Structures are given as C-alpha cells and as structure tokens.
Amino acid sequence: MKQMALIANSRHELQYRLDVYQSIPGDKMPKSVTPEGLRKLGVYAGAAGFWLDKSRTKNITDDGAGVTVSALVTGKSYEDDFDSDGVIYEYPTSNRPSTYDQSRVQATKTAGLLKLPIFVIIKPTSNSTKRDVFLGWIEGWDDKSKTFLIIFGLTPPKDIPTGIDDDDDPFIFTSSKKSESSKSKNSRKRKFRFKILRRYQNVCMVCSLTVLQLLTATHIRPLTKFGSDDVRNGLLLCQLHHKAFKADLFGINPSTLQIKYRVEGPNKNQLKITIDDLSHLLRKPHTKALTWHWKQWASKNKLSLSSAEAEN
Numbered sequence: 001m002k003q004m005a006l007i008a009n010s011r012h013e014l015q016y017r018l019d020v021y022q023s024i025p026g027d028k029m030p031k032s033v034t035p036e037g038l039r040k041l042g043v044y045a046g047a048a049g050f051w052l053d054k055s056r057t058k059n060i061t062d063d064g065a066g067v068t069v070s071a072l073v074t075g076k077s078y079e080d081d082f083d084s085d086g087v088i089y090e091y092p093t094s095n096r097p098s099t100y101d102q103s104r105v106q107a108t109k110t111a112g113l114l115k116l117p118i119f120v121i122i123k124p125t126s127n128s129t130k131r132d133v134f135l136g137w138i139e140g141w142d143d144k145s146k147t148f149l150i151i152f153g154l155t156p157p158k159d160i161p162t163g164i165d166d167d168d169d170p171f172i173f174t175s176s177k178k179s180e181s182s183k184s185k186n187s188r189k190r191k192f193r194f195k196i197l198r199r200y201q202n203v204c205m206v207c208s209l210t211v212l213q214l215l216t217a218t219h220i221r222p223l224t225k226f227g228s229d230d231v232r233n234g235l236l237l238c239q240l241h242h243k244a245f246k247a248d249l250f251g252i253n254p255s256t257l258q259i260k261y262r263v264e265g266p267n268k269n270q271l272k273i274t275i276d277d278l279s280h281l282l283r284k285p286h287t288k289a290l291t292w293h294w295k296q297w298a299s300k301n302k303l304s305l306s307s308a309e310a311e312n
C-alpha cells in the first residue's frame, strides 16, 4: 500500500514540475525568470549546488530523504560542458559537513531513477537580473569522476540512467549517421564525453593531466570513418595530446599498448608525454579500435604492420 502511495506521489510531483515549467512565460528553452519569481514558484532557494524542497518531496521516497528540485550552475568552469542541450554537472561541494553534500547527490540520483526532471538555473552573466531556467533530466552519474549528465528537454530521455559500461557487450563499428540534427549531435557528443570521463576517471591517458576543462574525449576510429560512440572506441586525452593524436604524431601499438612516435619526430619529450604505454589503465580501449588506428598510423609511418596484422 505504501509503495502505491509513493508511486502516486512521484507521478504527482512529475506533473507538478512539468506544470510549473509550462507556467513560466515563453515557449522556448531556456525560460527567463527573476530569482524572486523562482522562489515563488517553489523551485529555488538561492543556494549553490542542488536544492531540494524537503517538505514537499519527502513523501516521494520511503526514507523521507527527498528529491532534488533544482541545480544552480555557477562559474566559468561550465563553459566547456554546458550548452542549450545539457550539462555535465560536477557534484557540488559546500563548506558544510560532507553528509550534507552526499545527501544532495543522493537526492539527485533519486530524481534520475524516478525520472523526475529538475530545474537547472543559470545566471547568464555576472550582472544579469534574470536567470535562465532549463528543465533537465538526470541521464547518468559517476561517483569516481563525481559528475552528473543532465539532458535538457520537456520529455524524459528514452533510456534509464546509464549504469556502468560493459566490456562484455559486443563491439561493433557502426556506419556513420546519415543526417543528424545539431541537437542530437550535441547530446550524443556529451554522452560520449561523459562515458569516457567516467571510464578513464578524469585523467589524460598519456600525461596524467587532471584538469577537467582541458580533457577531451577522442574517437580512436573517427565517426567520419565509420567509427562509433562505443566507449571502447575512445581515449581520454588533454587538448594537447588530442591534437597530437589527431595529427598522427603518435600511435598506440594494439598488442603491446606501447606509445610509438614518428621516426622523424617529434619525440616523447617534445610532445610532453610522460607515460610509455597504456597498460596502467584499469579498463582499456578495444583492441579492434586500436588495431584500426594502428594500421592507418603504421602505414603512414612505414612501420612494420606485423603486430597490427596479428589482430583482426
């Protein structure tokens, strides 16, 4: 009986949130509202990070912990990971005891699991009097990289929030997409980036840089060459090493995972690469993807293909 009540409360909350969003004037996303207006709507209390209206949302879960209602996006750090389609949102850290932050992260995961949207609030510029408000759906999270993937829209995403990517799934390259709207392209790119950051834990694979804003999810076999968004077809590289990889300044031997350089250079030191091979990775890119790239790279650099030909 209690379970039924929780489900009913969750449905009620979903309708409530959709109604509140629809009630804000404007027919495009984001909508523009004053902070005072947001408070009146009951979606915002002015605090940084996640906000939950416990008195209203405690009856949605059996532990009474509540469900996140809104997230405030602050700071320039989001420039790279934010646009009109969604955001990769870092777990907030406050000066309060860590249980405070943990409970808010938990309440945000609950919003994802219950498919309840949250209001994502942004101050467009430092002197804006209004706030941009998006309706966002929690599409995934990762406790290691401490990030949520939030996708904006009026309808929930089709998939349930993404769990751990599975190395036992069949690995296939897909043919490149025929036509793709810019919205779906952006959300696909963001999802790929999120999965790569999660898998490789926010570190450049070849130099150990950990600055999130400088890390890039790189396709090993590009989509334009019939690659895929399979997480195992990706590398996590800093912008320097992303460029170097794209410019074929180094290759990765799929058999030994050693990083190899062009005979004519630049060499390892010149490229500021500090790691000799990828064997340190707990989870590795797929051999098929590395082999595809190695064959192209080795033939351009007139290296022996024996190790490449051993595979596939």
Ligand SMILES: [Zn+2]
Pocket (backbone or CB within 6 Å): 204, 205, 206, 207, 208, 209, 237, 238, 239, 240, 241
């Ligand atoms: Zn790097």
